[in-house]
Amino acid sequence: MLGGLTDLVSDLGYRAGWAAVKHSPEALARGVFDAAGTFAGRRNGGPVQLRKNLARVIGAPTAADVPDALVEEAMRSYARYWREAFRLPTTDPDDIVASVSMTDHDRRAIDASIRSGRGVVMALPHSGNWDIAGVWLVKHYGQFATVAERLEPESLFDQFVAYRESLGFEVFPLTGGEQPPFDLLAERLRAGGLVCLMADRDLSAHGVPVTMFGEKTRIPAGSAKLAIETGAVLHAVHHSYTGVGTSQLSCGTVIDTDGGVAPTAQRLADAFTRDIATAPADWHMLQPLWEADWSAERRARLGVERDG
Numbered sequence: 001m002l003g004g005l006t007d008l009v010s011d012l013g014y015r016a017g018w019a020a021v022k023h024s025p026e027a028l029a030r031g032v033f034d035a036a037g038t039f040a041g042r043r044n045g046g047p048v049q050l051r052k053n054l055a056r057v058i059g060a061p062t063a064a065d066v067p068d069a070l071v072e073e074a075m076r077s078y079a080r081y082w083r084e085a086f087r088l089p090t091t092d093p094d095d096i097v098a099s100v101s102m103t104d105h106d107r108r109a110i111d112a113s114i115r116s117g118r119g120v121v122m123a124l125p126h127s128g129n130w131d132i133a134g135v136w137l138v139k140h141y142g143q144f145a146t147v148a149e150r151l152e153p154e155s156l157f158d159q160f161v162a163y164r165e166s167l168g169f170e171v172f173p174l175t176g177g178e179q180p181p182f183d184l185l186a187e188r189l190r191a192g193g194l195v196c197l198m199a200d201r202d203l204s205a206h207g208v209p210v211t212m213f214g215e216k217t218r219i220p221a222g223s224a225k226l227a228i229e230t231g232a233v234l235h236a237v238h239h240s241y242t243g244v245g246t247s248q249l250s251c252g253t254v255i256d257t258d259g260g261v262a263p264t265a266q267r268l269a270d271a272f273t274r275d276i277a278t279a280p281a282d283w284h285m286l287q288p289l290w291e292a293d294w295s296a297e298r299r300a301r302l303g304v305e306r307d308g
Contacts (some may be wrong), residue, residue, distance in 0.1 A: 040078075084129050121233070134168075207219055208220075212272060234255040235253060
């Protein structure tokens, strides 16, 4: 009974917050979320894990050596992501597309891959706003398929799925669906379709060991496996903010899939390393990513021993 009540309160609170933000004047919403991000970045030096992650990205000796200004900027970027996410359903898609810039090289590269008819896998890190990147993609190339992690309560997950489907995405649940998402995504690719996957944080016990920013971690195997098994073209994609209300979408990097899943995943990790370094504040990674930061429980579950 208590669990059901907690889920109900969470659901109602989320609905109320979503409605309030998406119907607020843009200037007011921006000011509130910017202030919240700045406060979160300053409070006690900002999130500890964020500092640790940023230290790897910028090559700082320790988390304490990460500039406070960068931590604050990163939390404002994270707050901006949530503000935009709440407001996307009431934002004109044409305005979203107009706010996104892309180089001619990137546009030619993705055009060529789509024209090939082989299907395209677009793999992204948690940078900028992947929903905005998705809206841009739908506007130019039509519907694409993706996967969503299940949230609790179930009603909250249903809201997220309905929201993304309203933007033109086809969403399959990571777990608990009628069919495994891999099989469904492979079907879309073999039909020449598009698949977009977040690919920098492994949520399973089956991630591929890679090196990012000089340290060991694991990334999901799905992007590499789908491209290899279906013959689809694999693109590394990156979204970052360039100013107030503007952003940059990069998708011109085609990943070589020769040699199997492990080397393909490492090439993808190398592309993420390069792209994230261009906009460290826009990489919204507040969770432990590298093996050195994993808990003892996670190490035991994955059979990973601590170095040294």
